[in-house]
Amino acid sequence: MENIFILFYTNSENIKHLKEEIKLRYPFLRPSFSYQNLLSFKSDKNFKLDSIFQINPVFARRVSLFIEKTTSYEVLPTDHFVDFENHPTGKPATEVGQKVRTIYKIKENYWITEHIHSNKLSPFPVSDPCLIQPEEAPSRAYLKIAEATMRTGESLKNKTVLELGSSPGGASYFLTTEGAKVYGVDPAEMDSSVLESPLFTHIHKSVQTVNKRDIRLGKGISIIANDMNLPFEQSLNETLRMAEMIGDDLETVYLTIKLPKPFMVKFIKGHIDKARKAGFKKVQGMSLVSHRNEYLLLMRRK
The missing domain is CATH 3.30.2130.30 (VC0802-like)
Incomplete structure (x- = not known):
């Protein structure tokens, strides 16, 4: 050979x-x-x-x-x-x-x-799509969600997004400038550039305390974006809990999973299997240009 x-x-x-x-x-x-x-x-x-x-x-x-x-x-x-x-x-x-x-x-x-x-x-x-973060974007999360949605080709205009861990607002800034209505969950404060947008609503609480009543505020949510700085199992579990509460309207989940130590890559297969068991037919892990010891778990219902 x-x-x-x-x-x-x-x-x-x-x-x-x-x-x-x-x-x-x-x-x-x-x-x-x-x-x-x-x-x-x-x-x-x-x-x-x-x-x-x-x-x-x-x-x-x-x-x-x-x-x-x-x-x-x-x-x-x-x-x-x-x-x-x-x-x-x-x-x-x-x-x-x-x-x-x-x-x-x-x-x-x-x-x-x-x-x-x-x-x-x-x-x-x-x-590498060679994206540039605008000066007014509050954080690097702007680049993550911009590249992720570019990978899927998903149109954001008139979509409703539930963003978990939205502060200070990098991802929310991108989503709203693309025409999406965003419900941002975070106990921390949001940057003024995001709060000024009529398309943004701040759910000022931790994701662990979000309930069905909060989710009803965002009727028609079709996308979840999650870049929370939580242990990976907790972040995945909370995302799937939100997905279950949202129900059939949900189409796509962009979940950034933090793996601070290299040995943690052994858990990736378990993450993918868990997403599939939750009813997501298309599940893929991928690395983005802006990632640092983390990866994107992309979950799609169809």
Whole structure:
């Protein structure tokens, strides 16, 4: 069997999480070369371009098959190009089944890799849509929910969102500027830029005390967004409790799960299984550009 190398691109803060996840889920992969937040592994199994989709760790932003290394390469507009100093460049993938070439420039060498685009993958170079947080946005949560909704392509205009852990208001700011009506649950204060919006209502209490009466205030809630800084089991349980109270109107849940220690990646499968048992038909874990020791658990009813 020829030497097969799989390359993984991740956030620098998530490197240890990715290594732990690969060790647990893909024991046939052996560590090889690494450079900054790009990791390569040699495979003891024979993978080809049309089969590497089977390797899909949550903490990898891009998984691709190593093709070759060269000292000279003319980067094309359709190539995704990463030089580790600037934002990645290249045209987003447009079709499912499209072969995408990602070029990593490492010192004087060009590492050429390929993957097949699917509707579960971000179309952008190494999953980076190059979002910029506005100065008036109160927190980094703006970037998380902006990128998450970009991944799903979900329109927010005229939608009703229940946001858990809304203070100081980064996500709420994005959601309301996109035309969504937001009910933000948090005992802490919200930034004035959010409170000024007629689309925002503050439920000024902890999520543990929210009841059906509070939920009725947001009749027609179709989205839950949760970026609470709680232990992951508690955060998931409270989210599913809200989902049960909302009922059939709910369509999508964007849940950021905090995993401060790399060994905690072993619990990811349990999170996904629990979401499915709660009635969510489409459940996927993914890593976003703005994530730090955390991942997005995306849950959809249909």
